[in-house]
Amino acid sequence: MYPQNLTGKTAVVTGSSRGIGRAIAARLAANGAAVTINYRSEAGAAEELVAQIVASGGSAQAVQGDIARIDDIQRLFDKAEIAFGPIDIVVANASIAILKPLIDCTEDDFDTLFGANARGTFFTLKEAAKRLRDGGRIVAVTTGGTRMFLGETSLYLGSKGAVEQFVRSLSRELGSRGITVNAVLPGFTNTDMLPERDRARAAGMSPFARVGETDDIADVVAFLASEQARWVTGQNIGAGGGVM
Incomplete structure (x- = not known):
């Protein structure tokens, strides 16, 4: 059904027990990848997805970890390698949102949001860069909001905008190894x-x-994770149905 054949590939998807991350993990598994599903607190949802993938003939495991913690990121990659071998695909999807007017944002709000979305994703990308096999794929999920004018989103969009710049720079650093690095910017999505x-x-x-x-x-x-996307790197790709 899906032309992007990922048989023999291994993938790590952060924040994949629900929402967009869950759909990504399920799609990569349907395309043949062995997938490590990361979750912070929703163990039941993550294990349910693992069971669905395995029942369909795929390979998956669930690993708890908070990407705001560097030791959790490292443990996530360790467990992925132990279960399925060297890693080919990393999707940095995990994030949190705090939506309020800038004037009401606190120092704790800033530290919490940038700690998870910017710092956490940065060190996920660092670990991916260290561990991916040559020819691998890195995809970060940000938001189409960075291309729009939306109130009460300064912290959230600021943290996601940082990730889009991480991607552009990292693509230059990993190109010699045949690794592509891109970001996908979802628009309004049913989550x-x-x-x-x-x-x-x-x-x-x-x-x-x-x-x-x-x-x-x-x-x-799934396209960006495939061989068909070998000539696409350093891009922030809007996926918003024409909204932005």
């Missing part, structure tokens, strides 16, 4: 992060008159 009150307005902003589904984003990531 629990999209408030119900905003869904109709968000759908009206797209020429397709709907919000995105998690599979819409997973398809883009």
